[in-house]
Amino acid sequence: MDRVIERCAGLDVHQATVAACVRVPEERGQRAQQIRGFGTTTADLLAQGDWLEAYGVTHVAVESTGDYWKPVYYALEERCMCVLVNAAHFKHVPGRKADMKDCAWIAQVLEHGLVRGSFVPPAPIRELRDLTRYRKSLSQERTRHADRLHKVLEDAGIKLAVVASDVLGASGRATLEALLQGTTDPAVLADLARGRLRAKRPALRQALAGRFRDHHAFLVGQILAHLDYVDEAIDRASARIEELLAPFRG
DSSP states (O other): OOOOOSSEEEEEEOSSEEEEEEEEEOTTSOEEEEEEEEESSHHHHHHHHHHHHHTTOOEEEEEOOTTTHHHHHHHHTTTSEEEEEOHHHHTTSTTOOTTOOHHHHHHHHHHTTOOOBOOOOOHHHHHHHHHHHHHHHHHHHHHHHHHHHHHHHHHTTOOHHHHOSOTTSHHHHHHHHHHHTTOOOHHHHHTTOOGGGGGGHHHHHHHTOSOOOHHHHHHHHHHHHHHHHHHHHHHHHHHHHHHHHGGGOO
């Protein structure tokens, strides 16, 4: 089979170690192969990059192992052509010897052009991805805590969600704050309604007649405090996303 890359390396990545195999041409037309292990600290990864450069390596295939590949890939992406490969794409390519190390096999399939690289976006897009995924996880967390709030109110016999479409809206939040301060009179709580919800005060008086005890107050207070924190975190993440999106507005 034709060789398409003369100087290449394969990296078998683990949490604490990286097994690196370099394949380069020899003087007599044969292939020389060197295998060496490295740690995954920044200093070790920089030493690994120097070792690869000493052999004139131009292409490196990095196995995509969990998230462990990221620091290895990022340390090399500006020094040579990096290819992120899925283990399922090369481990069953015919021709591998039983006693061959993973890094050596990665290097061999790379030099023959038999690996397909996964998409790795540039650094600015990676940062945006991290932020949008973080914001999504925050939004999911907010939904989970809002659901917990509904369950606590149901346990207390407070049917606010039946009348108000948004328990965490202005009217709902005012009602919850009053409950936390010890107000349990349904008429007083119903009078806290705002906007169009004021027209539903008779229904609110019935919905707010429950068994709201200190136990429920403690849980609701904790949930509301956490929701406030999550809302602030979402706002900060959104502001950061908008800032990083500025160069792409055009």
